[in-house]
Amino acid sequence: MISALDILLLAAMVAASVFTVMTARLLWSVLSLASTSAFLTMIMFKLNAPLAGVFELSVCAGLIPAIFISTIGLTQRLSPEALAQRRKDKLKRFFFLPVIIVLTGLVMSQVPLAVDFAMPAPAVGQDVQTVLWNSRTIDLLGQIVVLLAGAFGVAVLIKGSKND
Amino acid sequence: MFALLILVPLAGLILMNLPIGAALKRLAFPLALALTVAQSLLIACPAGVAWLGGGTLDHYFNFSLGIDGLSRVLLLSVGIVVFTTLLVGRAMLVGPRRQFNFVSLMLLAMIGMNGTVMLSDLFSLYVFIEITSVSSFILIALTRGRDSLEGAFKYIILSAVATIMMLASVAVLLMVAGGTSFEVIAAALKNSPHSLIARIGMGAFVCALFIKGGLVPFHGWLPAAYSAAPAPVSIFLAGIATKASGIYALVRLATYVFPQSPAVNNVLMLVGAASIIIGAVAAVSQSDIKRLLAYSSISQVGYIILALGCGSPLAVAGAIFHLFNHAIFKSLLFVSSAAVEQRTGTTDMAQLGGLGSRMPVTSATSAIAALSTAGIPPLAGFWSKLIIIVALWQAGFHAYAVIAIGMSVLTLAYLLVMHRKVFFGNVGEALAQTREASWGLLVPAVVLAAITIGLGVAMPYVVNTFILPISRIL
Numbered sequence: 001m002i003s004a005l006d007i008l009l010l011a012a013m014v015a016a017s018v019f020t021v022m023t024a025r026l027l028w029s030v031l032s033l034a035s036t037s038a039f040l041t042m043i044m045f046k047l048n049a050p051l052a053g054v055f056e057l058s059v060c061a062g063l064i065p066a067i068f069i070s071t072i073g074l075t076q077r078l079s080p081e082a083l084a085q086r087r088k089d090k091l092k093r094f095f096f097l098p099v100i101i102v103l104t105g106l107v108m109s110q111v112p113l114a115v116d117f118a119m120p121a122p123a124v125g126q127d128v129q130t131v132l133w134n135s136r137t138i139d140l141l142g143q144i145v146v147l148l149a150g151a152f153g154v155a156v157l158i159k160g161s162k163n164d
Numbered sequence: 165m166f167a168l169l170i171l172v173p174l175a176g177l178i179l180m181n182l183p184i185g186a187a188l189k190r191l192a193f194p195l196a197l198a199l200t201v202a203q204s205l206l207i208a209c210p211a212g213v214a215w216l217g218g219g220t221l222d223h224y225f226n227f228s229l230g231i232d233g234l235s236r237v238l239l240l241s242v243g244i245v246v247f248t249t250l251l252v253g254r255a256m257l258v259g260p261r262r263q264f265n266f267v268s269l270m271l272l273a274m275i276g277m278n279g280t281v282m283l284s285d286l287f288s289l290y291v292f293i294e295i296t297s298v299s300s301f302i303l304i305a306l307t308r309g310r311d312s313l314e315g316a317f318k319y320i321i322l323s324a325v326a327t328i329m330m331l332a333s334v335a336v337l338l339m340v341a342g343g344t345s346f347e348v349i350a351a352a353l354k355n356s357p358h359s360l361i362a363r364i365g366m367g368a369f370v371c372a373l374f375i376k377g378g379l380v381p382f383h384g385w386l387p388a389a390y391s392a393a394p395a396p397v398s399i400f401l402a403g404i405a406t407k408a409s410g411i412y413a414l415v416r417l418a419t420y421v422f423p424q425s426p427a428v429n430n431v432l433m434l435v436g437a438a439s440i441i442i443g444a445v446a447a448v449s450q451s452d453i454k455r456l457l458a459y460s461s462i463s464q465v466g467y468i469i470l471a472l473g474c475g476s477p478l479a480v481a482g483a484i485f486h487l488f489n490h491a492i493f494k495s496l497l498f499v500s501s502a503a504v505e506q507r508t509g510t511t512d513m514a515q516l517g518g519l520g521s522r523m524p525v526t527s528a529t530s531a532i533a534a535l536s537t538a539g540i541p542p543l544a545g546f547w548s549k550l551i552i553i554v555a556l557w558q559a560g561f562h563a564y565a566v567i568a569i570g571m572s573v574l575t576l577a578y579l580l581v582m583h584r585k586v587f588f589g590n591v592g593e594a595l596a597q598t599r600e601a602s603w604g605l606l607v608p609a610v611v612l613a614a615i616t617i618g619l620g621v622a623m624p625y626v627v628n629t630f631i632l633p634i635s636r637i638l
Contacts, residue, residue, distance in 0.1 A: 157308065
């Protein structure tokens with residue numbers, strides 16, 4: 001049963017994600033991305049998936065924005081002229097977005113897909129440690145290495161460039 | 165102890181980057197080189213694989229890793245190509261800081277590629293493909309030139325699309341199948357009442373792998389990335405990165421996960437044939453060596469996918485053999501390009517000529533690689549192409565077999581033209597003082613040329629002992 005709160009949370013998440021890709025300022029974009037993750041976390045808790053929610057909150061709303069913000073700290077501000085041009089052009093890039101959304105909706109409504117399958121049970125009752133350490137240890141290690149690679153890239157490309 | 169292939173490079177990377185003195189940083193290059201040699205020797209030798217399979221390390225960390233014949237081919241390719249890349253990087257990258265960063269990134273990429281080929285879970289596969297991709301973005305942009313940043317940006321954008329498709333696919337398959345292991349997904353594709361949705365999910369994952377593998381029509385990023393990247397990074401990308409993160413995963417999924425279906429096979433064959441034709445035709449008109457080789461890569465990878473789509477054990481054997489051969493001869497061609505760039509400062513064929521007399525070893529090894537790529541006997545590339553063409557003909561795909569033969573002739577034409585423009589004729593005044601490439605480039609070139617000749621001469625033993633058993637098991 002979908003409640004008014006569910007719709008409100010979904011709308012807030014979509015609005016935050018749209019703002020993330022449309023704003024001209026990187027810092028606002030990162031904060032909006034963190035808000036998107038926070039709304040998604042609430043949705044996950046409502047869907048009885050606390051494990052996914054905890055991860056979304058800690059990694060996507062916490063760690064990743066922290067890396068983004070530290071990266072932004074190493075960049076330079078846009079000139080006022082470039083910023084004005086960026087604001088002028090930003091809507092052009094999204095011209096086809098509504099068309100794509102409507103077309104996708106039309107196509108999907110015509111495809112005879114039976115989507116009445118039972119969702120796999122969320123990992124309720126299993127603590128985070130059990131799931132990560134007993135079932136998905138290799139994924140945990142892999143994600144850590146992805147983050148390490150990203151942080152290394154920031155250091156090599158942006159910090160290194162400043163040193164040069 | 166298969167986990168050692170992931171944990172040792174990771175431990176090395178962490179140790180090297182600890183702020184505990186410059187001594188460890190100076191040891192980074194020899195240690196990384198030793199690691200690639202150790203990996204190659206362990207994987208090439210059955211006793212080495214048996215030793216890696218023992219112990220309790222994997223159990224202790226709860227890692228589900230495994231090595232079969234296909235993984236061995238890829239792990240061996242990773243060892244050889246990363247060894248080559250490190251040597252060329254040492255010879256060509258300027259400055260200790262950049263060289264150190266390069267070694268660190270190569271170790272990161274090695275972790276990603278080794279993990280990718282040892283896993284049997286779709287989500288884990290995605291995670292380790294991402295490690296390779298993120299390392300590749302940074303490697304392409306390492307010199308921070310305008311072209312390299314543009315190449316990296318194109319790769320990031322298309323890779324982001326591939327990432328979205330992979331994650332969406334994993335989500336759909338998790339809903340339908342209730343798990344993400346290859347076994348569970350294969351069962352769902354066969355038996356689930358919702359197998360159509362599972363197939364759509366799997367189709368999205370395959371499209372993402374087409375992007376990662378640089379196959380037509382998703383090849384837009386590849387020529388820009390290969391040609392704009394620093395020379396050693398081009399070797400890494402063309403030799404192994406796109407194969408481990410795109411083509412290997414396709415081979416694994418097509419043979420382990422998809423039910424044998426004419427629809428899937430037809431899509432693979434169409435994409436393979438389109439890649440062969442478009443890559444070869446585009447290569448003809450290139451004036452830059454690296455761009456020509458990039459398009460040639462698209463074409464050669466097309467042969468692998470075409471054979472995979474054919475589906476017979478002989479065709480799959482040809483695909484796997486060509487996968488390994490392409491890793492070797494394409495790396496060799498890019499090493500030759502790096503040697504020319506090192507000594508002349510350009511890869512523009514219009515400015516080159518007559519280098520054969522100045523760079524005899526580079527000229528000879530480049531010719532071996534070009535002839536192997538075109539499928540000239542008795543080099544390794546001839547046998548893998550022959551197996552693919554015979555398999556296509558036997559399976560009744562005569563038109564595809566004719567395309568494969570015709571495009572091989574075109575490949576010979578554009579590679580011979582490249583060789584003539586660069587190495588034949590009179591040397592110009594500007595290049596009169598050109599010397600042979602440094603040892604850092606000659607050693608890997610000679611090793612790769614020896615592998616190309618050796619595999620060709622020992623073809624019956626190699627195919628019967630290593631390649632055919634893999635395809636039968638698959």
